[in-house]
Amino acid sequence: MGDADHAHEPVFKKSKWGTNRYTYNPDNPIGLALIIGTVLFAVLVLGTMEHRGTPSEPGPTPSAPTSTSTFTPAP
Numbered sequence: 001m002g003d004a005d006h007a008h009e010p011v012f013k014k015s016k017w018g019t020n021r022y023t024y025n026p027d028n029p030i031g032l033a034l035i036i037g038t039v040l041f042a043v044l045v046l047g048t049m050e051h052r053g054t055p056s057e058p059g060p061t062p063s064a065p066t067s068t069s070t071f072t073p074a075p
Helices: 004-005 029-051
Strands: 012-014 022-024
Touching: 022 029
Parallel strands: none
Antiparallel strands: 012 022
């Protein structure tokens, strides 16, 4: 099978699991690129979520001001 055979494959094809959903078709070059791109995107998102804090973690507490008046108006 050459590249000409793959050019006529659809990008999406019906799921074989008996649902009405469509899946990426790895026999099509664009479908294969979409599969790889989706996996890379998911790994990137999960990797950045791992390095960030969760909403349950307390944030940094603001420091109290050292003096109450730092502005002195001109005479």
